[in-house]
Structure formats: C-alpha cells, structure tokens
Amino acid sequence: MNPEAQPFYDLSALEAGLQPRSLPPVDAAETALLKRVKEFYCSIKRHQPAQPEIYQPAGEWREHVNHRMPHYAAFHDESVDRLASLLGGFWRNELGVLVKQYAGHRQLLDDAAERARYAEWMAYDLMIWTHLFHADLSELAIPEIGHPWGYLWQGTLIGSKVLRYHALKTQIVGLTSDLNRPVVAEIGAGYGGMAYFLMRTQEARVYIDFDLPETLAVAAYHLSKALPHRRVYLHDGGPVEWDRVLKEFDVLLMPNWFIGTLPEASVDVFLNTFSLSEMSRPVIEHYLGRIAIATRHYFLHNNMDRAGVINEGHERTPGSQYPFPAGALKLIGKHYDLFQQKHSGRDGDYREFLYQRTARTV
Numbered sequence: 600m601n602p603e604a605q606p607f608y609d610l611s612a613l614e615a616g617l618q619p620r621s622l623p624p625v626d627a628a629e630t631a632l633l634k635r636v637k638e639f640y641c642s643i644k645r646h647q648p649a650q651p652e653i654y655q656p657a658g659e660w661r662e663h664v665n666h667r668m669p670h671y672a673a674f675h676d677e678s679v680d681r682l683a684s685l686l687g688g689f690w691r692n693e694l695g696v697l698v699k700q701y702a703g704h705r706q707l708l709d710d711a712a713e714r715a716r717y718a719e720w721m722a723y724d725l726m727i728w729t730h731l732f733h734a735d736l737s738e739l740a741i742p743e744i745g746h747p748w749g750y751l752w753q754g755t756l757i758g759s760k761v762l763r764y765h766a767l768k769t770q771i772v773g774l775t776s777d778l779n780r781p782v783v784a785e786i787g788a789g790y791g792g793m794a795y796f797l798m799r800t801q802e803a804r805v806y807i808d809f810d811l812p813e814t815l816a817v818a819a820y821h822l823s824k825a826l827p828h829r830r831v832y833l834h835d836g837g838p839v840e841w842d843r844v845l846k847e848f849d850v851l852l853m854p855n856w857f858i859g860t861l862p863e864a865s866v867d868v869f870l871n872t873f874s875l876s877e878m879s880r881p882v883i884e885h886y887l888g889r890i891a892i893a894t895r896h897y898f899l900h901n902n903m904d905r906a907g908v909i910n911e912g913h914e915r916t917p918g919s920q921y922p923f924p925a926g927a928l929k930l931i932g933k934h935y936d937l938f939q940q941k942h943s944g945r946d947g948d949y950r951e952f953l954y955q956r957t958a959r960t961v
Contacts, residue, residue: 600719601726608722609752613714613868616751620743625683632823633679633686639833640674643854646745647812648838654813654856657879664813667693671813681779685821689745689790690758697789697817698764700759704748721750721757724938728762731937732769739765742825746792753952762793763938765871767899768796771868774897780805781786784893786858786876786886791818796824798850807866809858818870819852826850827913839863861893864956869898873949876902876915884922891927894956898928901936918950928954 600609619776623629628822640933647655656664670693673681691704728739736755739762741747749758775781784807788794794806799892808818823831832848834857841862844851869890875883890898902918909915938947 603730607729607752608716608719609724610753611783612751613707613718613721613749615689616749616756617704617714621746622687622746623686623743625679627716629683630679631672631849632820633682635833636816636823637674637679637682639819639835639852640671640812643812643815643834645838646854647687647856650854653882653885654859657882660957664811667813669692669698669815670765671852672933674816675855686817687942688748689817689821691745694817697814698747698759698792700763704840705799708744718750724762725750725757727937728766732766734765736823741792741795744821744824758792762797764793766937767870767872771797771870774899775804775867777787778896779803780866782807782865782895783830783868783870784809784858784866785862785870786810786855786890787871788818789814791822791825793872794822798807798822798826801828801873805845805849805851807853809853811855815852815854822850822852830842838857838955857891858893861889863892864895866893867896869894871900871902873902874939875900875921876918877910877913879913880916880922883916887921887923891924891956894928896956897951898954899951900954901949901951903948908948918952923954927958931955 651678670685670784674684685694687937689695690698702717707717722891736753739757740755741758741761747758749755749756749761751757765831766952771783775783780803782805783797785793786809788808788810791808794808798806808815808820819831819833829849830847831850832844832852834851834853836854839853839857839860841860845865875886878886900918903915904918906917930952932953934951936947936951939947
C-alpha cells in the first residue's frame, strides 16, 4: 500500500459502512413521491419509441438497460409497494450498478478479499481528496436516501463515487463563480450524486440532467427527496418550453432526446463522466454536436482514453479521439483521473478533459 494512504486504511470502516441502516417508513409523503416518479417514468417511456434511433439505447447501454428492465416492472404495478422497495433500497439492490465503484454491494458482502481491496482503494482515494481539497470531512456527507452504504470514516459515511462528485462540484463552482445563476447540464448523471453536491446549498444555479428513462427515474426519486429546497421539474416527454422552465425551476430532469432542443449557448458547463465512451461512435458524434451548440462556456468530461477496450461486444472510443465539430470547442486542460490510477494500472485508463467554447459560431 502507498505509505501516504496507510493512515486512511481501516477495513472495519468499510465493514461498518456495509451494515444495514435504519429505513424511514413509507408514509403519505413517500407514497405521493413514488406515485409522482411512477407517472414520470411511464410518461416518458410512452414517448421513447417515437424518438429517432440516435436517442435509443445503444452500445453498452442497450445491454445495461435490457438487463435491468425486469426490475422496472414495479413502475407498472397498481400499488407502490414494490416500487418503494426498489427505489428505497437502490444503493443495495438490483439498481446498485448506478452507485458501483470498484465493487458492488453484494460482491463486497460475499468476498472478504474484495472488501480488503476496496478498503485499500478507498484509503488511497481519500488520501488524494484530503491532500487536494483540505476540506472538512462533513462536506462528503450524503442523505439517507436509497439505503446507502460506504466507507464509514470518522463518523461520515463516504459512499461510492462521492469523493469524485465532490471534486467535480468544486471544479464546476470554480468555473462558474463569476456567473449569475449559471446553468449546468449533465449527460448521464446516474442517480444524481454530483447534482446533490452542486445543488444542496442555496446558491442560485440551474442543473439539467439528460438521461435514459430508467436511470432518470432513480435520479427523480433521489433528488426530489434530497433537495426539498429546490424546485424540481420532471418532464413528461412532450414539448418543452425552455425559456419558461429555465426561469421557473432549479433542477430539470429531462429524457435524453431533449438535448437536441436546447437553445444555442444556453448551458454554461456541460458535464459527462464515464458514459460517452460507452456509446456508439455515431451517438458520440451526435451528442458532441449538440453540446457544441448549447455550450456557452465549458465542456468537462472524464472518460476512457485507451484504444482497444471491448465490453458487452462494444469497442469503446477513446476520449482523445472524440469527433468534435471542427472549430467549436478548444481543449484547455487534460490530466489523469484523480481516483482511477490505483486500481487500473500505472497511469489508469481514464482522463479528464476540459474544453472551452471558441469565439467561432457553430
């Protein structure tokens, strides 16, 4: 183990963080939210088949969605009993792929060697975060939503990917610190982990999540509960009035096909992590074209940058080979991923890229 990481290593911190936590009852407020999320999901699923092929699940994500589809039958039940269990425990059940980092919950429960390795990698990541940000550990705290698990360090439960989400939030806040009510958009936000850190305070910001319906529904549940002080907009799949919703709401959860309707130069920072390379090349090219049009200032992404990686029968496109529209965005920063070197080789497979929109009109 890296000597600097040794003080952050404690296998019992992981074992404590894996223990079951107390779950709130499914009261009237929870039932109302579950019904709202259910209606949201069913509505956008009705609209999905009519969308262009470019917005249908493809590449690795087609396999991910198909694998999880049986679990989404709960959204079609008359009662919300199964849905309460599915969303109320998404950190630990079949939807846990959305929070997975290094290993999943079940894998850690069943394998002592995996627990030891996970604890070692978390210690390394926590060492990096501590030395870079010099922030109070309480900044990493997450809400008790979805039955979370993690590395219980000095009384704070550090969930999977949470160190990354805090780092991304810090970068975005820095990039937009001189802007009045900046707009941040993310493609493929998972359960909304980064969005929680970005939007949990009172600063005037707008956050937009573009995602597939299955993932978007989990984000809708999580962010609606985690951000009670924010105005959360769940789009129903029909036409959208961008001028109105950008003014009236703080958090917008949008089906992925609505990225094609974003007004020009309407987003201050676009973000993507760990998913563009998993899409087919035509889909990547299409999304980059839309990003180039909608971005007012920056595009920040973190994706695989190694050629020849094949997963689920799909060959990933390295981040340095993305087909950007000519002259639209310029690369102003590229570096190793902060939290991937330890487990994926000497220099890791992932790179973070920061692009800035050029003065040239797309």
